[in-house]
Amino acid sequence: MTTTDSKTLVLRNGTLIDGSGAPAAPNIAVVVEGNRITSVGELPGGINLEDTAKVEAIDATGQWIMPGLIDGHCHLSFGMPAVQGYASARGTINPGFSALRAARNAQTILRSGVTSISIPGGTWFIEVGLRDAINAGLVQGPRIYTAGRFIVTYGSIGDYEPSWVGTPEHTLGILANNVSDMITEVRRQTKHGVDFIKLADSTWGDTQTFAKEEMAAVVEEAHRRNARISIHSRGAGSTKAAAEAGVDWIMHADLATEGDLYAVAEAGVRIMPTTTFLFEALEVGKELGRSDEELDIIRRNADNAVTVLETARSLGVKVMCGTDTGNSPVMPYGVLHAHEAEIMVKFGRYTPMEAITAYTKDNAYAVGLEGELGVIEPGKLADILILNADPLEDISVLQGGKHLSAVIKDGRAVDLQAELEPKLEVAFH
Ligand SMILES: [Zn+2]
Incomplete structure (x- = not known):
């Protein structure tokens, strides 16, 4: 884990899939304070990206931002x-x-x-x-x-x-x-x-x-x-x-x-x-x-x-x-x-966007947080992914964490570089 919890976290320049079902769109900045999203869109005045003691910025140019x-x-x-x-x-x-x-x-x-x-x-x-x-x-x-x-x-x-x-x-x-x-x-x-x-x-x-x-x-x-x-x-x-x-x-x-x-x-x-x-x-x-x-x-x-x-x-x-x-x-x-999304799209006639919304906004109900989680908009809990591939193009890129460049839960970035220790040779099957 990093120490972003005390810093303002800014995710810049990604394509935003906000989880609400709204079309994907280029986005300038998603701002996270504590464990909540406080702003989506223009970078609010008062946030100085150079002030690295107070602000951690992640550049998501060419990447996709979506709810966890x-x-x-x-x-x-x-x-x-x-x-x-x-x-x-x-x-x-x-x-x-x-x-x-x-x-x-x-x-x-x-x-x-x-x-x-x-x-x-x-x-x-x-x-x-x-x-x-x-x-x-x-x-x-x-x-x-x-x-x-x-x-x-x-x-x-x-x-x-x-x-x-x-x-x-x-x-x-x-x-x-x-x-x-x-x-x-x-x-x-x-x-x-x-x-x-x-x-x-x-x-x-x-x-x-x-x-x-x-x-x-x-x-x-x-x-x-x-x-x-x-x-x-x-x-x-x-x-x-x-x-x-x-x-x-x-x-x-x-x-x-x-x-x-x-x-x-x-x-x-x-x-x-x-x-x-x-x-x-x-x-x-x-x-x-x-x-x-x-x-x-x-x-x-x-x-x-x-x-x-x-x-x-x-x-x-x-x-x-x-x-x-x-x-x-x-x-x-x-x-x-994330396999259920592929099955919905392949066999159930859902669009990739519908499958993503089911996995985020709609699934928040299954964790008792409907209206609080699963959508990237001001006021919501800050669980966010950054992907290096477009899930609307190919829904299977959500699977197995293979295309993740960042995972943010409750406003904190998970350190994906650090291996879990000790490494395990667990027989999966
Ligand atoms: Zn079961």
Whole structure:
């Protein structure tokens, strides 16, 4: 990190993609004071660029300036990808090790241009702790907005053990098979500081594992305690029910029919298709041990997800972007966070500008900062990227941090030259 926090930061002469959806335009100066953008356009009088004790200027001539990316669906404590010799995912039994691993991966995420992440589920309260440590300045990382363990019923994703074992502390889900237990868990998790509650329906959407009335009861309790609520819902029934029950956003929705999406649109609920994981699993899943049967299911869901993207766009359903990075060995950190944009453009008929707006302004909702973050204009939080290639020309230049020349989070420039130490030879797959 540099010491720009006490200096006025001025980004000069780039082409500005401000995140609002407005056309890209040449820009003279973006000015940042503290962690906020204070001016966009002419350089305000009173700022002397020669006064390097007070002003740090970055020349972005020939480059593109845009808001930091927000990955709306990322996991940090599932133990994936594995560190050789240490237990992962369902077998992770050391919360301390898991927290340190999460902290390391958070740094990798930030350096790839992702300045905020929404985490729909972790183990223990590791992400709550990491969020607080990052906010306290103990560790470098993106802004974190997080749920705790998924609330699950028998048969939901995250309920992996036989019923006589249940859902031990180190697993992703926590069983609550009736409304009373669900409400108790909402109260427990909000007491421990989660930002939102994650409900989880079945893994691939073939069964609906929550009744609409149960979802509605959880929504009411979560909202009463100022927490939002999201649901892993792939299936048709659960997606319609979740929209009608008033969840704040629906993750996946890949088996939704046009009728279901109509109900989603009517309710004004957002969806986050998270197709990156499906596409990636189809790409490399076989070599990483996924069975042909499972890959057939994933292909079915991916095919329908493309239809969902198109239909959502035509119905005016707000689509947010998430990748499910960290959910399994196929989803390494720092690599795939921007892939959803390419999928939206390639398969969902979105323009590159629409995909960028989804990743910035619209995704701010998934981190509880809508209206505060994701747009470069005076008064907004200063999370900014400078790219040496045009993402409107080729949306894939956002991927993997390969075209970044600067990452600014909360008004501070991240030192991209400094290698993370120690260097890691982590097997990503
Ligand atoms: Zn996930």
